[in-house]
Amino acid sequence: MSGLTLVLGILSTTFITFLFFKWFLQNRGKRYPKGPMGFPIIGHLPFFGSHPPSTFMKWRESYGDVFSIRLGSWQAVVVNGYKAVKAAAEHPNDAFSGRPNFVSMEVAAELINEETFAFGNFTPVYLKQRKLTSKALRLFTFKRSDVIEELVTNEANAFADALIRKYSTTPGYIELDVQILVTRIIYQFLYGRGKHVDVDRHVKTIINLLDEINEFSGSGSAIDVLPWLRYIMPGKIEAFRKLATESVGLMREQIQEHYESFSADDIRDVTDAIIASDAEDEENKDKHMLTRARLNLTLADLQGAGVDTTNKTLSWLLLYMTKFPHIQERVFAEIDTVVGKFRNVQLKDKPDLVYTNAVILEVARTVTQLPFSLPHFSMKDAKIEGLDVDKDTVVIFNLYSVHHEKEFWGDPECFRPERFILDDNTLDSDKSNHIVAFGLGRRRCVGEFLAKMNVFLAFSNIMQKCKFVRPPGERLDLTPIPGLVYTSKNFKVLVQERSSSL
Structure with missing residues (x-):
């Protein structure tokens, strides 16, 4: 062995020893979450299985409420159970309110050179945009609640009539009908009621982009957490970028039109409300200002979240009503008793439609269509449950x-809407608050109240007019299709017109 080789060997050993002791000293006394064994490079992705939530529940049994896994290039921890999730989401220092820079988030940000709202990091810009968006949604809802209610009920009625015409004698798939219904509603919320919705251009673009995002960002999506795959699968990235660019272009047209025709005395939609809220924000007028790029991204997130989750919620509700006809009949009977046949269901009826609300909650609990929150990211060293x-x-x-904790729910595997109803025929607030479909903490979905309003009005008005019947021989499969938001499998139904029993 030459002298140079010996010296290099000693230096290498010394350096490795130094790194080890440095790591040891930095982490001395720390208790890290344990977890299952994974593969190098790809981590635990191959072990997620066909239904990752079930896999995670098994890992929870073995490793506790907080366990570690590896998502491709990213070290990760999974937080389970209401207590631990709530504590982490509402951490006093917002330690876990960041977002990782996954591939889909990089591509979206590249289009406008700005971080997206829902997927962006926890920065002063995000906090300003969140506050602005929350204020705008409240402003729009307060000033135009009658318009919102009329819009949703009118669209739901037209949807119900169309289903009866198309599927009263010949069964058919209704998923696309539901997608178009919801996209029309959200589109008009954002950009103006009564605007012509070009199905071939706007609605189809929005739906296609959401499908891409759902596939890209879903649990177990390798391309999102293995950055080097973008060079091996450039076509996939380019398809995502092309759809996102087209969607951004459509929103830019709408934003330009709104700035040109804006009047603070006539708040027509959410876009107007955001512009108005920003104009009123004297305190932060020159700080993190509302640029058109940021408005574009905020609208993109509201559009994406509003369309995708509401669309899939309604699809799941209609599937469950078809699967469980006795529950569907009870929902109709309650609506028929409280509202009757000759007027639309209104928001004022919501407190009296206890069973209908319980059904919406139970479907949300059973399905948990967003089983894992949008990924959070630790912005500093912190602890969860002492780890x-x-x-x-x-x-x-x-x-x-959270939605399937046996200790809290008793029989979480059973579909039982009655679990939410107390003896005095009111909703159990404790159980209702354990439905965390919109998240917790300062990353909680800013449009939660608007989404719940949409779902209640659309579902109850559809159920008032339509009876969903399983065609002979049709198998109704409740197994979800995994993605960012879990989707119901295609199912055929017959849709018959209701008549009042009173």
């Missing part, structure tokens, strides 16, 4: 575990 989570760790809130 250490280092800075720059992906943090996943397992919302499915």
Whole structure:
């Protein structure tokens, strides 16, 4: 062995020893979450199985409420159960309110050179945009609640009539009908009631983009967490970028039109409300200002979240009503008793439609269509349930575990809407608050109240007019299709017109 080789060997050993002791000293006394064994490079992705929530529930049994996994290039911890999820989401220092820079988030940000709202990091810009958006939604809802209610009921009625015409004697698939219904509603919320919705251009573009995002960002999506795959699968990235660019272009047209015709005395839609709220924000007028790019991204997130979750919620509700006809009949009977046949269901009826609300909650609980929250990211070293989570760790809130905790629900595997109803025929507020489909903490969905309003009005008015019947021989499969938002499988139905029993 030459002298140079010996010296290099000693230096290498010394350096490795130094790194080891440095790591040891930095992490001395820390208790990290344990977890299952994974593969190098790809981590635990191959072990998620066909239904990742069930896999995570098994891992929870073995490793506790907080366990570690690896998502491709990212170290991650999974947080389970209401107590642990709530504590982490509402951490006093917002330690887990960041977002990891996954591939889909990079591509979206590249289009406008700005971070997206829902997927962006927890920065002063995000906080300003969140506050602005929340204020705008309240402003729009307060000033135009009658318009919102009329819009949703009119669209739901037209949808119900169309289903009866198309599927009263010949069964058919209704998923696309539901997608178009919801996209029309959200589109008009954002850009103006009564605007012509070009199905071939706007609605189809929005639906296609959401399908791409759902596939891209879903649990177990390798391309999102293995950055080097973008060079091996450039076609996939380019298809995503092309659809996103087209959608951004459509929104830019709408934003330009709104700035040209804006009047603070006539708040026509959410876009107007955001512009108006920004104009009124004297305190932060020159700080993190509302640029058109940021408005574009905020609208994109409201559009995406509003269309995708509401669309899939309604599809799941209609599937469950077809699968469980006795529950469907009870929903109709309650609506028929409280409202009757000769007027639309209104928001004022909501407190009296207890069973209908319980059904919406139970479907949300059973399905948990967003089983894992949008990924969080630790912005500093912190603890969850006494266990250490280092800075720059992906943090996943397992919302499915919250909705299926046996200790709280008793029989979480059973579809039983009655669980939400107390003896005095009111909703159980404790159980209702354990439905965390919209998340917790300062990353909670800003449009939650508007989404709940849409779902209640659309579902109850559809159920008032339509009876959904399983065609002979049709198998109704309740197994979800995994993605960012879990989708119901295609199903055929017959849709018959209701007549009042009173």
